[in-house]
Amino acid sequence: MDELPIGRRVAYWRSRRKLSQQVFADRLGKSKSWVDKVERGVRRLDKFSVLHDIADILQIDVSLLLGRDPERRTDALNGIDQVEVEEIRAALEQYDKMTAYFAPAAHSPPLPDLEKAVRHAWLTYQYGRYAMLTRALPKLLRDTQAADAGFTGDQGRVAANLLSQVYQIASSVLRKIGECDLAWLAADRATVVAQRADDQLLAGIATTRVGIALVAMGRPRPALELNVNIANLLAPGYRDTTPQGLSVYGQLLLQGAMAAARLPDPSAVDDLLDGAEDAANQLGGDHNHYWTSFGPTNIELHRAAAYVELGEGGRAVEIHQRLPEPAFNALLPERRAHHLLDLARAYAQIGDVGNAGEMLLRGDRLSPSEIRCRPIAHQVLADVLRRTRGAPPCHLAELAEQMGVGV
Incomplete structure (x- = not known):
């Protein structure tokens, strides 16, 4: 993109941020006509102060607008450059x-x-x-x-x-x-x-990544169908009953359950989680075959996450409270911090913003990037701050300041 005129770069990043010309103009304090002329190259951008204002609104380094390599931030924990x-x-x-x-x-x-x-x-x-x-x-x-x-x-x-x-x-x-x-x-x-x-198992676990991306894009139905179809082809007794096969099969069912929760389809969620639990019981214990972290403990984490997606935060909290602490602590940091973020959402759903904030802080101590780099964590933190009566706890206020989150 270095060879593009500066106006085209502005248009590109405005589009990436899903801002209309009118909204962008309003935030910049300019007219829509002014923005249109800049993006078409009719009007020059020759004031550095205006470039800085544009970069701030688009949340990018001003160097990207100038076609140069951006300077990397020193506060890498706050997100991804x-x-x-x-x-x-x-x-x-x-x-x-x-x-x-x-x-x-x-x-x-x-x-x-x-x-x-x-x-x-x-x-x-x-x-x-x-x-x-x-x-x-x-x-x-x-x-x-x-x-x-x-x-x-x-x-x-x-x-x-x-x-x-x-x-x-x-x-x-x-x-x-x-x-x-x-x-x-x-x-x-x-x-x-x-x-x-x-490698059919590698293709199977790659399928779960497609499903996760589709769900994130608001396409849970095709994600559910894809995960279930491939899981049926890899079902134990049909293709592969090795620990690796059980792990991939179970992970496909787990991601199918997460897609079903987004529909929402509670019955399908329960059926798929139960099928994954059967695979985990056959596997015995938590393992990381094909980098799945699949096993009984991860089943419970996904069960809690699914209930959060279904809006049943209380049930998610109950699942967390019955988790065996040694098994949970044995999971890798990404899994645990992800669960704590889900748990923060669960507590927020039942109106317990104090515990919601505490889960965010615990997740941040465990894996700062899981909290500071994820848009959903920013949304949860903003919600917690908005609903907190009086001044928020000092550690939560400090985290919000570091993440750039306001009420």
């Missing part, structure tokens, strides 16, 4: 596999090195370190894309497996930070590449 998202977008826009069809592929790192890097990326995600992950993802995407384009045979299948995993990691973190369209694109790529890897 927009430059990182744009670099991930640029990496997703590469088509090395197609290029290799016409010309020799570019050199790629050795596969063992890539395997280590992908494993590290998964752990970075599951420990909730999203800012660190988004800085690493652009290069990891380019490297695994090059490997997928450059290797053939058995090595080609390994490279495709790694690329599918990286697409899944990218989809997961992009969805967390509200970049749902990109999350869907990355997840869709993951399913296609998994087929080249000749």
